[in-house]
Amino acid sequence: MESLLGFMETTSSFDVDVDVDRSCDYKLVPWLTWDEWDLVRDSLFSSSPHSITLSLQRITVWRSRGCLPIVIEVTASIVEIQQKDPFFRVDLGDDALDSEEMLTMLYCMAIVRLVNGVVEKTRKKTEVSIAEAADAINIPRMLIDIRHEGSHRDLPSLRLVRLASIKALDWLKSYYWELQKKAIPFQSDGIGSLRKEIKYRLCELAFWLKIKHTKGSSPSLAKGKRTKHCEQLCGRN
Template sequence: MVQYVFTPWRDRQELLLVREQFYGSGALTQAAGASGRVQGDEGQQGLNQGDARRRTTAAAAAASTNRQASREQADGEKHKAVGRVSMWMQRGNCPHMVESTALLMAAVLSDEAAATGNAGASTYAVRAAYAAAFSRFVTGLLDGHQDKLRKQSMYSIAKNIGLPATFVELRHQATHEQLPSLAKLRSAARKALDWIWDYYWKHLGEADRAKDPCKELLSKDMAATANEGSGPEPAGRQVPEEQDQEQELEQDPDQSPERTTGWSRYSGAWKPKPIGVV
């Protein structure tokens, strides 16, 4: 029996795009560029100290500007990913790992945005956002692996799936006790995002970028049908419209083919005819 799986995303490419927006794809490139800049600075030791100091200062300023621009661009991509996942959640059937990634990332972005505002008024709100996102992540994940016939503790399920026990402890503290400190919640959110990457996102490899076999088969059939339609017609085969035109010409030899191709100017004396008479 065929089992249909409905996903909120359009295709697998859209899901991989969200993964790239969340976690980025240029970490190795940035690391290679940083090592290249260090080697370039070491080559300036043979110059005089004044020029070396000025060039080092200019290079540091340029590097700082580039890092700031890349950070802003990465934050913009993360905001887009959070908005896209929010739309998927409205459609339904959104995986819990995707939703948890968006909630944790939204808390991280809110924390970064609140750093420039009133710290006293925003700290508690950021702690609440972290706690809600983290608690929903742990609770939804463990409830999904719960056996309905034989109830298990959260620690047992976490051990079976490889979830750290500290996540369960922090979830219990955020739910039933006083909110954890902001530093503790920040560290837990970063670790949770890394764990979700290893548990879910990392397994969406390049093999999933292959086209859908159903779409490939359908495209091949459509191409074959188009080729058959554009091929040469048999000698004895005529289109019905051409046959009708030939019959009309045989019945009225004086009628030219131009009459059937569109408007033409009437030649000869005009004779009025009653309405309805051709």
């Protein structure tokens, strides 16, 4: 649950509320409501360049507020690079980034940021290596190799980092976006159950207000009237 300032209940290392039962603290997030977060998620992975642009602009606003989870930051970076890559968008025209070396460096930088920012937070440095920590969260080994090559050796080919960007987005969807979507409070059946409960309570309140001044009714008779009246107002379901 979050306030208008964006406070939410969470337990994950990446400000993701994926385990409500174990939640014990609050962290500040840059979005105001879960509806806003979900709209950005939906637009970010859409096929509409206009929707993608709007979602990237909203994430820029979130970044300016601080406390942006690294998984969102890296997702936006990779999507933004792809939007400048003529391989992913043939309609770019003059907005395309034609330099293959520059595209390769941008992709590498985003992947390095992903591996360092995500994996480093999940491992104990004195106990396991980055590769072992990456295996524990099922991050593609290709991303680990590209991070190593881009940091210590020659840059990988553009074809390879393009493929890696696709794998990175697929992993980010399953690791963060889909899990967080499922963990949004009062979602799916929870909303339906809550609405039914509120509706029933309102019917019950209306009934008791109606018979408030009735005298001489026995408890069993009043209960029977209440049930029958609520069924008439709300239906048996």
